[in-house]
Amino acid sequence: MLQxxxxxxxxxxxxxxxxxxxxxxxxxxxxxxxxxxSKKLEIENKLRQIVYEQLQAKIMDxxxxxxxxxxxxxxxxxxxxxxxxxxMEVCVRVENHxxxxxxxxxxxxxx
Numbered sequence: 001m002l003q004x005x006x007x008x009x010x011x012x013x014x015x016x017x018x019x020x021x022x023x024x025x026x027x028x029x030x031x032x033x034x035x036x037x038s039k040k041l042e043i044e045n046k047l048r049q050i051v052y053e054q055l056q057a058k059i060m061d062x063x064x065x066x067x068x069x070x071x072x073x074x075x076x077x078x079x080x081x082x083x084x085x086x087x088m089e090v091c092v093r094v095e096n097h098x099x100x101x102x103x104x105x106x107x108x109x110x111x
Contacts, residue, residue, distance in 0.1 A: 047092045051108040055092040058110055
């Protein structure tokens with residue numbers, strides 16, 4: 001019974017493998033882009049978290065603000081304070097990290 005197929009199994013196998021290959025050609029770039037966007041969102045969320053933690057710490061204890069760097073998961077965040085229109089402002093910046101080829105900065109005012 002199997003001898004009368006005459007190559008039908010091989011043709012079916014090649015067809016299914018080519019379909020899987022075509023589908024993967026479509027989905028792999030989408031997956032890579034999704035991973036990159038996920039890393040960007042993770043960094044932006046961490047920037048916001050550091051800003052709010054700094055503002056909360058400044059409100060709790062009224063010490064002089066300090067500039068420093070935080071290295072977390074291979075990403076270096078630079079925290080610095082500046083005066084903006086009479087109010088103190090904390091800014092957190094990440095520079096030249098692969099999802100961000102340029103500087104990404106988030107600031108928050110201390111009111």
